[in-house]
Amino acid sequence: MFIRIILLLLIFISSLFISCSNYKATSPYDNNNINNNDNIININDDLYAVGPEATDFDIEYNMREYYKQFNKYKIIVKGNINGSKTLEYIKQIINKEYYKEQKIEVDLSRTTLTSIPQEAFMSSATLSAIVFPETLEEIAISAFQGCTSLTSVTLPSSLSILRHHSFAGCSELQTVIFNDNLKTIANKAFYNCKKLNNVVLPPNITSLETSTFDNCILLTSIKLNDKLEEIGANVFQNCSGLVNISLPSSLTSINSTSFALCTNLKNVEYLGDTPTITDTPFSSSAVPTDLYLPNVPEAPSSNSWDKFLGVTWEADKIHYGQSMPNN
Template sequence: MKKLKIATLGILALLLILPASLKAELLFSTSQNTITITGSNPKASGNLVIPSTINNLPVTSIGRYAFQYCSGLTSVTLPSSITSIGERAFWACTGLTSVTLPSSITEIGERAFWGCSGLKGITVDIANSTYSSNDGILFNKAQTSLIAFPGGKTGAYTIPNSVTSIGNGAFNGSTGLTSVTLPSSITSIGQETFSRCSGLTSVYFMGNAPDTDSYIFENSFNLTVYHSPDSAGWGATFANRPTALWFADGLLGSINGNAITITGRNPKPTGDLIIPSTINGLPVTSIGDSAFYGSYELTSITIPNSITSIGEAAFYGCSGLTSITIPSGVTFIGSEAFMWCDGLTGVYFLGNAPAKGYGVFGGVLGA
């Protein structure tokens, strides 16, 4: 087969090492006797292998936007000659599932892997002196800066205590991310860090409010920011998102006037859970809507006498509960509060019958 060559304004082309049905031309430029990969024509797909040399010159960098929108690209092999990856080099490569960075990489541009919604992990050669990876997440070598969270990772994530800063767009587009816990060591968060994280509902801060801008949660509409009551710099909102309290024992809550409403727990409770009657000198008077929704590993709950109301779906689906004692102070129980708690065999009321919504014990045998 004849090799195609293109020379236009210093841009050359090389045939990619791909199956016949996926062949494309690798575009590059030459400067100071080194090669920068600038893209491909047509867009790269399948398994992309970047050569270490072209025309006997070392391939040292992947240029800015080089493979943006190459949605058919599934894997990339980078040679040990590569020292830099440009800004947004693999932007929106939605089919890319894994990336391995060689020891030679010393510079990665901002948002290099932004929008890679299928990316499950980034691996860095242990000999790399600039970058490292932990659980597939990209950090600087000392792991004091979190650079990129793969867009295809799902569930909850706790940032290591060593981290002090989070880079621009680090979590951008991680739609499967549900919650993030940030250690007290975090002092700065970059622009658009948690933007477009549509599945993100909870962000937990263990320390004071960090330096950031108002756009870190842009287009992430469904989240609440939780913080410790004894930390500083917080208000009713943070970066345009509502805040609530995260107490030392993991309970979540909000202050209404001079009383506390329990709104959940991080992580979800297992085994026995005791709700305190006071927290930081304030009475705990209510359990909020959906507070322990789906906590199926919860086996018992102790509700204090200070509680006056239990919200809608507060214990919905807590199938591990076998009995509940409702103290005499409770005057209202919301709809579906104990729905599908199908392990319940007894509910004991210590006071008068409270007002209630519909289906409080729906789905519970004998209710």
């Protein structure tokens, strides 16, 4: 009996050595393990999300915990925060002196928010990114005015209204991706966004209000839609990066200061076939030189285009049947 017990113990000890010899210890700091799915733990950032009942302490605590894990500050919000103090708390937190040299992201995509309130993030210099929910319908007056760290904004498909000054003075904003359902861009919505470089106007915008893109000095490309009827005062004033502009046939009115001080604007394309617009939108110090009329196959006998848009076009600078060059 004793001998049998000894044999069983020896077998057990041998099995331990065999199993341990097949074990390989791995370090969490070993880069060789990054692509080994067996060693990766995917941390769901929903763990750091706060709901509508969260206090300012809760929001800041979770933001700092996120930083410990991912080495960046991010606030994630979920649930129905309409009517709550959540955005008010967030603004207070990200504007604290302690974070003044930091960049902070805010993710609202998991909420059912329908409106960003007036001045909600105004002058929040640390706000570097904002993600909107697909329930958002309105961005109110000056909601992001002066958010000087924002570089890119994607507007959700649910959004229909951008109120005035909504992104005015966002001096680092380079890219805005509009949605097709946007119907209103109010005056000065992107005023003084000096690094904005490319705009594709949504298809349902029929009017550009006063100073919408005023002083966007690096704006080099603007694509207008085929429903646009009116360009208001100072809309593209001092957009000195503009070289080309294509005007849709739907246009009926262009304010006299729409393109004031666009000193590098050289080429104008008009997609209509008759010179129905009688406005004079170009200032005397910024007169374009070439007119392109792709839908007018040849020069009419009446010379009806030679004073179009208040410019005295030289005969060889009116390009009938030709589209404007891309560069």
